[in-house]
Amino acid sequence: MKVLAVICALIAAPLCAQPPAEAAFAASARLQDARATLQVAQGRSDRVAALTETVQAYEAGLAALRDGLRRAAIRQRTLETDLAARSNEVARLLGVLQTMGRAPAPILFLHPSGPTGTARSGMMLADVTPALQDEVTALREQLEEVALLRGLQTDALSILRDGLEGAQTARSALSAAISDRTDLPQQFLEDPVQMAVLLASAQTMDAFAAGLAQTQTGGGPDASTVKGAVPLPVAGQVIRHFNEADAAGVTRPGILIATQPRALVSTPLSATIRYAGPLLDYGTVVILEPAADTLWVIAGLAEAFGEAGQIVPDGTPIGLMGGIITDAQAILNESVQGSAGQRTQTLYLEVRDRQGVVNPADWFAFE
Template sequence: MKSSRIVHPCSGAAMAAVRMRLDRIIRVSVLALAIAFPLLTCNAVPARATDASEPDSSGVAAELEQEQQASQLELRSVAEQAALAARALSALEADIAALRADQQELDRKIAETAARRAELDQRIAAGEQTMTGLSERQEAVRLSLVARRSVLAEVLAALQRIGRDPPPALLVNPEDALSSVRSAILLGAVVPEIRAETQALAADLKELTALRQAIASERVSLAAALAENSEEEERLARLASEKAALHEQSRRRLERERQRAEALSVRSSELEAVIATLAGEIVSLREAAEAARKAEEERQRQLAERLERARAFAAVAVPDKNRIMPAYAFSKLTRSLPLPVEGETVRHFGTDDGTGHMLAGQVLATDKGATVVAPADGWIAYAGPFRSYGQMVIIDTGENHHLVLAGMETIKVAAGSFVVAGEPLAAMGQTRFAGSAALSLASERPTLYIEIRKNGQPVDPRSWWKDDMSSRKASNDT
């Protein structure tokens, strides 16, 4: 047969976008099928079943563990802050105790100062009494001097006269002698008294001077004591005020630290309760996850037994045409599936698609209006148009395998339904679609694009097609 030259009109980026779009369609279709299939099959056992409770439980348990770890970290931080607050409280209490001791010492000094002030007051009172007595004595001396002023004046006048006109010693007149005798008699009588008065006067004057000096000294001493006592009182008052301010400040700080410590204690209790609750929830979730895992294992075991019995039955019997699950595991059907349509392969898997990229599937050139059938049992994950590639059908064949068929004109199946091998799916058109399989052929014959995916990755489909000379017994019977 004469080969035709194949040219790819699309860019590599467009081809990659098409593949990404196809991957999204497959994932969304599989999810929709997983949701709708239990409603379609009712009590039937699906070929592939997944239990979402265990992953969900595991996810919730992981989130709770993370929350528990965060709470434990916060609890440790709160405990450290509480320890710091406790140390701060101890230091403040020690400071307050020292301030109280200082306050007591100040109180003692203030009491001593008050005692000294009382003593000074007594001394001042005694000094005032002494000064009063001295003043009275001074006044009495002054009055005594005033009272004897006339006598003293006469004595002093007589002394002055004698001093100015002394009596004759040898020769005297009779009159002068008589005067001298009289003067001598008078002086004899007065001089002793004058001497006594003079001595008393001198003593009084001396005592008056001493009293005045004592009064002045006492006044100076009392003034100095009063000044010293006032300074001591002022200093103690300042110290007492400062100590009172420090005591009040320390008291407020102590109150704040106590409130902070109480708040930290409350927060610590709350965190401990949260951690305990989370621990209980984690244990419950783990127990539930373990129970779900065991239930899933048991269900999978029962499912495996039923599938094994089904496989054993299928090996010796014709599959039921009314089955609602694959009769065979898709991975066991290698080299046994017929092509979905009669035609000529114009592109193989892995060959150059014309843009330097590897072709992810296989392209068949078919006859006009040819019928496309299902190569194997499966669920229709998607059925509908896909860009410029015509109609597309995605079959979920089980075991994470998907069969993609594109380039058809009409579709005869709906998404969510179950098809058996050989069941008609669609019909080819009269000409090739412009974007079918993203290829450009010299011929206008209809082309069918075939792609088999395992776990979302394209694989070579040739390993599933049976040879022309092989028996058709291995294919799924319709």
């Protein structure tokens, strides 16, 4: 199939460098690859790692497809507007071509003034013909691109539906695989009575973090050597920085990351889970210890994975964001309107050491 050949040729190229239609085709190929990966991942021994890669592949493919469809819709509107504005010019061009096409070739070169006029008309026609050919070629390419973009919109609905369904299947399989996991090293066993007392007594995050510090276990991972270069735990955009006031004038000693609904949250480095569950007014929280006397507070999750005391390697899923995933038709409508989708969920990230809160920028690379 011609389209499939185009997809295969473009899948490895950066989407931002490709024309809109080609970028969308390449993104759909990514989703097809993710679907194949999901089938393989179910039977692998390292199911958690394989399914994590699958979920991330679906997320990346869907994001790229939405962006490609948005860019394709904008390009289609631009071409159609240009063609509409040039309708008179196109009509005149077609009229000239039809006249030339109906006239026998010898008559085109005859001129009533005789041989000299005929020679001049032949020279003029030789000059005009390449320009007409260029116009015809440009017009044909625009019409072909419009047809391709319209066909893309027609096929996109089924591609989006398959991608969304596959992503949800992969998330469910990942949750089940994490629940069944027994291979993680355990740095300590949580004392449920001690934790219940701490949760009941701590009225602030400061108090809770101080209580965790008093139960320091030691001997865990040490990620202090990569401070400043750690990737964020979720794909998204930082929309509020350290101690930056929100619209109500409230400041918090962390950063806020806007994400897509149901985005996968992973630990970027090996760390010990110090706490996982609901906490104060932070919602569902996972607190990681990537180095001695350092805590990462990751809040705003809909689901938390893992148990306190487990040492999780880098890339391990620790939760999922909440929100409702837009259906395929709504995504397509957004794309036609020029929108790439809204990041409706927010993840809160706070970093603490024994002296208190520190700027997450000391640890994380925001770009």
